[in-house]
Amino acid sequence: MPDQFRYWLGVNAIRSGEMGFIEAFTGGDNVFQSSALLSLLPFPAPVSPISLGFYNTFLYIVLFFILYVKNIFTKVSIWFYLLFPSVALYTALSLRETLILFFMVLTVVYARESKIFKSILFIIPLYLIKFQNFFILGPIVLMYFTFNVAKKGMGLAKAVTISLISLAGLLLSAPIAIPIINEFRLAMFAEDGGEADKISLISGVGDFVVEGLTSGLYFLSKPFVWEASGFLPLIQSFENLFVLVILFLITRKALMKSPDKLAFWLLFMALSMSVYGLVVFNYGTAVRYRYPFVMIYVLFVCADCEIRTLLPDKELPKLNSLPKINQ
Known part of the structure; x- marks a missing residue:
């Protein structure tokens, strides 16, 4: 995917000092804004778009552990998270899609916990790198928080x-x-x-x-x-x-x-x-x-x-209906 080279060049330009972080982050180009965010991750400068793909894989793994620790996963969703082919593809590429997923999910996670400040903190970068998703998610998160949908x-x-x-x-x-x-x-x-x-x-x-x-x-x-x-x-x-x-x-x-x-x-x-x-x-x-x-x-x-399962619930047999065990 040719777009990967733009992000790779952007991260290297910021890491090498050819472009300032503030300049990239506030310049209005969402490729450079995404590159600026990726450049903050604690890894060596990427030598190729494939190398930059590992930055996104790291974010995907971090998100997994956040969701695990916060008990968001069920037996159904954890397997879907790990086995969804499109996620496997796009979280391994040097594109902004993993950043978008990361910020969107955490925005909802903190809205679910009624931590509105943290939710706002994670939705702000979304406005810069994918404003359409910001305007879709913003009203939804507000309703989620207002109506306390999780409970x-x-x-x-x-x-x-x-x-x-x-x-x-x-x-x-x-x-x-x-x-x-x-x-x-x-x-x-x-x-x-x-x-x-x-x-x-x-x-x-x-x-x-x-x-x-x-x-x-x-x-x-x-x-x-x-x-x-x-x-x-x-x-x-x-x-x-x-x-x-x-x-x-x-x-x-x-x-x-x-x-x-x-x-x-x-x-x-x-x-x-x-x-x-x-x-x-x-x-x-x-x-x-x-x-x-x-x-x-x-x-x-x-x-x-x-x-927790996609199969129909089956009622457990009542204790008094179980066969008695001969002593």
């Missing part, structure tokens, strides 16, 4: 009310939002090698609502097997099938155990998938942008709803 849940009535208010807000903002979204759609489509005249733009409020709802589901699911045009997209399509099955089983179990808490995380997934579904067309980019949200959903649905 009390949100409640289906509140979730529906918030969804309706959000929908009304989207409808009211449509005249302003549609031109901006179309601009991003054109930019992302062109960046992925498409021709600007071949993209369908959002034409009105009705199209805006329908596109938002359908594109979110498609963004979560793509690429399908028949859409794969190479070896990596083919692998990602099979990974998708596996992940969708796991998400379905987790969601079904959470619905039976704690629907109030599940309602909040379904709202989180619907918002994040819809926002990116409106503007991302490339299959590889979709996988790359999607996996932090999928990981957060699995981690905290399993933690909040106490999902």
Whole structure:
């Protein structure tokens, strides 16, 4: 992935003194801002993009132990964390994706513990390196903290009310939002090698609502097997099938155990998938942008709803129904 060289050059420029840390961190280029954060890790200067990939692997391992110590993991989520193929791929590359995952997860962890200052501390770097995720996660974390979702849940009535208010807000903002979204759609489509005249733009409020709802589901699911045009997209399509099955089983179990808490995380997934579904067309980019949200959903649905197995619960036999042992 050619982007890796930009991060590698950025870290080496900061480490060698060619670029100051403050200059890189405040310069407005999220590649240099991410490079500045990576340059703080206590490792020798990377001699190649592969070397810089170990910086991200270190962050991934640190995050694992934080989640383990804070008892976020269950038997389901710990295996998902370790075996999710996209995580294995992107946490081994010299890109900003691991930083994004790191800051997003810790923002939610500290919101869950009602440590709002620490939560804010970890969401601030997210604004610099991935502002879209900041604006998606910010309102979600605020609601998570306000409603104390980890202990009390949100409640289906509140979730529906918030969804309706959000929908009304989207409808009211449509005249302003549609031109901006179309601009991003054109930019992302062109960046992925498409021709600007071949993209369908959002034409009105009705199209805006329908596109938002359908594109979110498609963004979560793509690429399908028949859409794969190479070896990596083919692998990602099979990974998708596996992940969708796991998400379905987790969601079904959470619905039976704690629907109030599940309602909040379904709202989180619907918002994040819809926002990116409106503007991302490339299959590889979709996988790359999607996996932090999928990981957060699995981690905290399993933690909040106490999902420890994907199999149906079986009641233990009562003591008085057990056969007596002859003395």
